[in-house]
Amino acid sequence: MLRSDRHVGFLLRANLKQNLKYSLVWIVILEMMVASGAFKMQTIMESTGKGVQDLLNMLRMPGMAGLFGAMPKGVALNSATVFAGVMMVFMVILDALYVMPLMVKNTRGQEESGLLEMVRARTVGRTAAVAAALCELVIVNVILFVLYVGTIVSLNLKGADFNGTFLFTLALIAANLMFGVFTLLIAQLASTARGANMIAYTVLGAAYLVRTVTDIENTDWTWLSPIGWAQKTNAYSDNNYWPVLLMFGVTLLLAAAAWQLAKSRDLGTGILPERAGRARAAGYLRSIPALLFRTTWGVVLGWLIGAVVAGGIFGGVLNSVGDILKTNPLYRQMMSVTQVNAANKTMVLSFLALYILLFVAFGVVAGAQVVFRLKEDEDKGYLGVIHATKQTRQTISLSYYLIGLAVSLVVFVVGILMVYYTGNASLKDPLAAEYLTRMLVAGLPAVFALVSLATLLVGWVPRLSAVFWVYMGIGLLVQMFGSLLNLPKDSGKFSPFGWLNQAPLHAVQTPWLSAMIIITVVFLILGVIGYRQRDVA
Amino acid sequence: MATNIIELNHVKKNFGRTQALKDVTFNLPAGQVLGFLGPNGAGKSTTIRILLGMLKRDGGDATVFGEDPWHNDLAIHPRISYVPGDVYLWPNLSGGEIIDLLLRLNGQDHNAKTDALMQEFEFDPKKKARTYSKGNRQKVALIAALSQDAELYIFDEPTSGLDPLNELTFQQEVLKLKKAGKTVLLSSHILSEVEKMCDAIVIIREGKIIEQGNLAQLQHLSRLRIQVQTDKPLSALQKQPGVYDWHESDAHTQADFAVDHDALAAVLAALTPLGVVDLQSTPPTLEDLFLHYYSDQGVSHHAAQ
Ligand SMILES: Nc1ncnc2c1ncn2[C@@H]1O[C@H](COP(=O)(O)OP(=O)(O)OP(=O)(O)O)[C@@H](O)[C@H]1O
Ligand SMILES: [Mg+2]
Numbered sequence: 103m104l105r106s107d108r109h110v111g112f113l114l115r116a117n118l119k120q121n122l123k124y125s126l127v128w129i130v131i132l133e134m135m136v137a138s139g140a141f142k143m144q145t146i147m148e149s150t151g152k153g154v155q156d157l158l159n160m161l162r163m164p165g166m167a168g169l170f171g172a173m174p175k176g177v178a179l180n181s182a183t184v185f186a187g188v189m190m191v192f193m194v195i196l197d198a199l200y201v202m203p204l205m206v207k208n209t210r211g212q213e214e215s216g217l218l219e220m221v222r223a224r225t226v227g228r229t230a231a232v233a234a235a236l237c238e239l240v241i242v243n244v245i246l247f248v249l250y251v252g253t254i255v256s257l258n259l260k261g262a263d264f265n266g267t268f269l270f271t272l273a274l275i276a277a278n279l280m281f282g283v284f285t286l287l288i289a290q291l292a293s294t295a296r297g298a299n300m301i302a303y304t305v306l307g308a309a310y311l312v313r314t315v316t317d318i319e320n321t322d323w324t325w326l327s328p329i330g331w332a333q334k335t336n337a338y339s340d341n342n343y344w345p346v347l348l349m350f351g352v353t354l355l356l357a358a359a360a361w362q363l364a365k366s367r368d369l370g371t372g373i374l375p376e377r378a379g380r381a382r383a384a385g386y387l388r389s390i391p392a393l394l395f396r397t398t399w400g401v402v403l404g405w406l407i408g409a410v411v412a413g414g415i416f417g418g419v420l421n422s423v424g425d426i427l428k429t430n431p432l433y434r435q436m437m438s439v440t441q442v443n444a445a446n447k448t449m450v451l452s453f454l455a456l457y458i459l460l461f462v463a464f465g466v467v468a469g470a471q472v473v474f475r476l477k478e479d480e481d482k483g484y485l486g487v488i489h490a491t492k493q494t495r496q497t498i499s500l501s502y503y504l505i506g507l508a509v510s511l512v513v514f515v516v517g518i519l520m521v522y523y524t525g526n527a528s529l530k531d532p533l534a535a536e537y538l539t540r541m542l543v544a545g546l547p548a549v550f551a552l553v554s555l556a557t558l559l560v561g562w563v564p565r566l567s568a569v570f571w572v573y574m575g576i577g578l579l580v581q582m583f584g585s586l587l588n589l590p591k592d593s594g595k596f597s598p599f600g601w602l603n604q605a606p607l608h609a610v611q612t613p614w615l616s617a618m619i620i621i622t623v624v625f626l627i628l629g630v631i632g633y634r635q636r637d638v639a
Numbered sequence: 640m641a642t643n644i645i646e647l648n649h650v651k652k653n654f655g656r657t658q659a660l661k662d663v664t665f666n667l668p669a670g671q672v673l674g675f676l677g678p679n680g681a682g683k684s685t686t687i688r689i690l691l692g693m694l695k696r697d698g699g700d701a702t703v704f705g706e707d708p709w710h711n712d713l714a715i716h717p718r719i720s721y722v723p724g725d726v727y728l729w730p731n732l733s734g735g736e737i738i739d740l741l742l743r744l745n746g747q748d749h750n751a752k753t754d755a756l757m758q759e760f761e762f763d764p765k766k767k768a769r770t771y772s773k774g775n776r777q778k779v780a781l782i783a784a785l786s787q788d789a790e791l792y793i794f795d796e797p798t799s800g801l802d803p804l805n806e807l808t809f810q811q812e813v814l815k816l817k818k819a820g821k822t823v824l825l826s827s828h829i830l831s832e833v834e835k836m837c838d839a840i841v842i843i844r845e846g847k848i849i850e851q852g853n854l855a856q857l858q859h860l861s862r863l864r865i866q867v868q869t870d871k872p873l874s875a876l877q878k879q880p881g882v883y884d885w886h887e888s889d890a891h892t893q894a895d896f897a898v899d900h901d902a903l904a905a906v907l908a909a910l911t912p913l914g915v916v917d918l919q920s921t922p923p924t925l926e927d928l929f930l931h932y933y934s935d936q937g938v939s940h941h942a943a944q
Contacts, residue, residue, distance in 0.1 A: 293769070294730065294769075377767075378733075378765045378766065378767075379732065379733025379734075379735070379736060379765055379766065379767050380733050380735060380736055380765065381733070381735040381764045381765050382735050382736070382739055382749060382764075383735065383736040383737075383738075383739035383740050383743070383749075384736075387736060387739065387740050387743070388740070388743035388744070389743075389744070390744070393729075393740060396732065396736075397729050397731060397732070482727055483723075483725060483726075483727030484727055484728065484729055486693075486723040486725075486726075486727070487721065487723060487726070487741055487780060487783070488741075488744065489691065489692075489693050490691050490693075490716060490719060490721035490723075490793075491716055491741065491744040491745045492713060492716040492717040492744070492745050492746060493716075493744050494712065494713050495712075635695070636695075637693065637694045637695055638693050638694075639688075639693070
């Protein structure tokens with residue numbers, strides 16, 4: 103009898119081989135993150151200096167709770183509990199960023215490139231792609247599990263028992279399986295790989311945002327976010343196994359759904375039926391920028407909605423962030439009202455100085471994606487016919503670059519405006535317009551500098567687009583985590599994230615501002631020149 | 640002499656270590672339809688991309704309309720209409736939108752010709768490109784290219800996905816272009832198509848032009864196929880220089896073989912004393928020509944000439 107999942111092994115082997123490099127790089131990065139995180143916590147927590155107190159104070163601030171997750175209440179803070187509290191959310195996100203594109207690539211991506219059609223014709227079963235992707239997901243998670251447990255055990259954190267380590271890692275793996283299988287399901291529903299990736303990232307981002315708000319406002323509500331489930335295991339303290347069971351249960355349900363869809367769906371189609379298009383092009387569709395607008399507006403709109411929502415949420419929590427008395431009621435006796443207000447304002451501004459980095463990253467990702475589409479569209483062969491028209495390479499490349507910059511501008515500015523205005527609506531003591539200006543003046547050039555780096559790469563060495571994401575990711579992480587991890591003060595200065603001078607707490611310094619503007623202009627021009635002198639497809 | 644629309648002189652192109660083009664030299668005079676033939680991977684598409692200024696050549700000279708295509712692509716592109724070998728389209732746009740867009744990007748617009756072509760090719764412009772079959776994607780590029788008013792039309796394997804009926808429509812359209820005095824460069828693997836439409840052909844193999852000329856000239860260059868029946872045994876003829884591909888009957892009085900044009904006289908002289916009963920010769924078809932030139936044997940034979 104023919105089974106619908108026959109030849110899974112064959113597909114799995116081919117996929118593993120195909121994804122080897124990608125997986126190796128990610129696994130090394132993830133392993134290094136866990137190792138360096140644990141090691142750093144250990145060095146700070148187990149030293150006798152004032153670093154311990156600084157770290158603990160910092161972790162109690164709402165801004166940090168929003169970023170990394172709230173420390174469980176009434177728990178003895180030692181290397182192990184602090185490690186689990188700081189790393190859980192962060193590692194869930196990073197793990198998911200690894201497996202989500204992998205799952206899409208192995209299913210919808212292969213379908214799109216026609217690879218699956220070729221394979222499937224060789225009597226490979228209907229659900230074989232999903233099954234093979236599932237197997238790969240399990241395999242990489244087993245590898246990660248072993249590596250994580252090994253690392254944590256060998257570092258011998260103070261306060262870490264094996265039960266806690268086992269649970270911490272199990273929660274990570276369970277969450278990763280859940281997000282991986284969720285992506286598999288989305289890949290069956292969406293009609294393109296690009297769309298599937300976007301939806302998966304959006305859901306991940308939403309899950310993060312929800313738990314950011316609830317961790318700041320009221321940790322009981324954190325159960326609302328799937329990422330929160332992993333946090334609620336409280337490894338090394340309560341050691342609660344129920345959330346793990348919950349995640350495994352959801353994973354099974356999602357996997358069954360993905361399986362069922364793959365079995366009943368036509369190859370190469372999504373679940374939504376294809377609507378008929380226009381017989382004639384709209385009047386505006388007569389230039390490269392118009393074409394780009396026509397093909398990207400959906401995604402850009404998605405980013406904008408994301409910026410509005412995220413901005414609204416961060417603005418909305420500003421009031422709780424600024425309530426220093428909530429953090430430490432002892433202050434009530436020590437401080438006068440004006441002192442309390444000043445301290446509140448400083449807390450709000452430091453919170454903004456941290457979160458502006460996220461908005462910069464948000465704008466950069468939105469814009470750089472458009473820029474990198476120049477390479478993607480070329481690889482997909484869409485530009486072959488365009489290059490033969492009277493549109494020059496200059497027009498074509500500049501269109502992608504400038505629209506990328508414009509998208510990043512709009513996404514960043516809208517996000518910051520939302521933070522500022524919803525923040526002021528909630529704050530008892532609204533922020534002066536000066537702080538808004540500071541955020542925009544510092545943040546926008548940083549966004550532009552990074553996006554223009556993308557244009558430089560696309561123009562000259564399009565193969566290196568991965569380098570851009572790694573550079574940006576590390577720049578963001580070092581700047582955000584630097585103070586927590588006790589890194590030297592200037593260690594974030596290797597990327598524009600470090601050049602903002604903690605705006606809006608301080609204004610950006612003129613030399614850095616000029617540097618960012620010059621970089622933008624020079625890289626943009628070089629990007630165009632590069633695209634003019636290299637072969638195109 | 641007519642002016643040359645395309646001139647290529649010792650053009651070279653390397654991709655890393657692979658030498659895609661080693662020595663490409665040919666001209667395309669105005670008003671001619673030139674067939675560009677060669678085995679897979681010979682360098683046809685690469686040559687075409689150089690002519691369109693998409694690839695930078697590593698040596699030699701190339702001009703299109705007298706301009707360097709790499710530096711002056713802006714000057715030549717409005718005068719060219721191009722159909723790529725593999726057509727990939729933005730999945731979210733409909734075929735109709737893409738056709739209009741391509742025309743507009745060249746400063747033209749949807750016209751009566753566009754509608755007529757859509758009818759002839761039985762093309763549904765409303766479908767999203769994602770849902771088009773290979774042939775339908777090809778039609779999008781063909782309709783856009785054919786309804787554009789240009790001086791030079793470049794087709795890279797334009798009919799590779801088309802059914803015979805649409806292929807015929809395409810051939811009729813090219814003949815119309817020919818009548819209108821347009822210049823056409825047509826890369827193709829379909830020999831009947833080339834035989835019907837082209838004034839001249841150029842054959843490329845492993846990055847080198849190995850033959851060019853009009854069909855009659857080329858047929859002359861290659862071997863004749865001979866079937867002969869004699870009274871006396873004719874096996875000795877097999878050893879004669881210029882005779883290839885020998886098949887003989889069991890009685891050794893019938894044979895079927897190929898002979899070089901220049902060896903024909905000697906072979907006939909050798910046949911006469913044997914008492915010829917029957918003799919037929921067939922001119923080489925383009926197919927023979929192809930097999931002749933595409934195989935390694937063809938090249939060594941050609942080099943020996
Ligand atoms: N971008 C590229 N990078 C590396 N090698 C390439 C590239 N483009 C073409 N080649 C190589 O150059 C050679 C010529 O390729 P080309 O596409 O011109 O062949 P072709 O004659 O059009 O073949 P076909 O009939 O299959 O279309 C091939 O060996 C091919 O592998
Ligand atoms: Mg080709």
